[in-house]
Amino acid sequence: MGQRFLDKINPYLRKIRDLQFREAVIQLIMMCPDYITVCPASSTGKYHPTDEVGRGPGMLRHMVRVMNAGQVVCDINNWGNYHRDILIAGAFLHDAFKQGEETDQVDAEDIPLASATHTIPEHPVHIFNLIMGYMNLIGVKDKLSDQWLFDLAHACLLHEGRWTISMAQDLQQDDDMTDITREICEAMHIADMMASRRYFAEAMQYDRLFCADKES
Numbered sequence: 001m002g003q004r005f006l007d008k009i010n011p012y013l014r015k016i017r018d019l020q021f022r023e024a025v026i027q028l029i030m031m032c033p034d035y036i037t038v039c040p041a042s043s044t045g046k047y048h049p050t051d052e053v054g055r056g057p058g059m060l061r062h063m064v065r066v067m068n069a070g071q072v073v074c075d076i077n078n079w080g081n082y083h084r085d086i087l088i089a090g091a092f093l094h095d096a097f098k099q100g101e102e103t104d105q106v107d108a109e110d111i112p113l114a115s116a117t118h119t120i121p122e123h124p125v126h127i128f129n130l131i132m133g134y135m136n137l138i139g140v141k142d143k144l145s146d147q148w149l150f151d152l153a154h155a156c157l158l159h160e161g162r163w164t165i166s167m168a169q170d171l172q173q174d175d176d177m178t179d180i181t182r183e184i185c186e187a188m189h190i191a192d193m194m195a196s197r198r199y200f201a202e203a204m205q206y207d208r209l210f211c212a213d214k215e216s
């Protein structure tokens, strides 16, 4: 689980500067579903760019665009590597359970099928629980401050901003959220919104890695 996903995005994960945080993110990616590598970014295609719809690298393209938009938000605010690292990780993790958990069944490419065939509204909760569980149970204590994973988990949980489902709002740990946590959550939402709007996203470059099928 997660190896195909990791293989696809490894070049981007190297942009994470903090090596201990990068290692934690790699471990988290390995716990995420591989169906993301062939999953559309949108079930309906109502707002998303047309190259993110249908079976193929649509979700990966979306994730790269979210990463790029997140770095622009960092540029605007003159934020440093802490914000930048978490927003890169968030770009690749926030939608990782878009169609739910993996099942035992596989498709023709031997990729495990998702539990749903469309976006599930509680997908932010799945990734939040994974990251908080990793922080609390597996942990990276003595190597990496819990704050990194706490802020990453909240950025993923609240990436839909004011459209966040009440289940997500009930989970957020307000008492432990810092001003920086809130900044990162807002930036994650802005980056996701920008990358999800056809008129912005189609002008935003994504990596050739994900469009080789079109260019060959």
Ligand SMILES: [Fe+2]
Binding pocket: 062, 066, 094, 095, 192
């Ligand atoms: Fe997204």
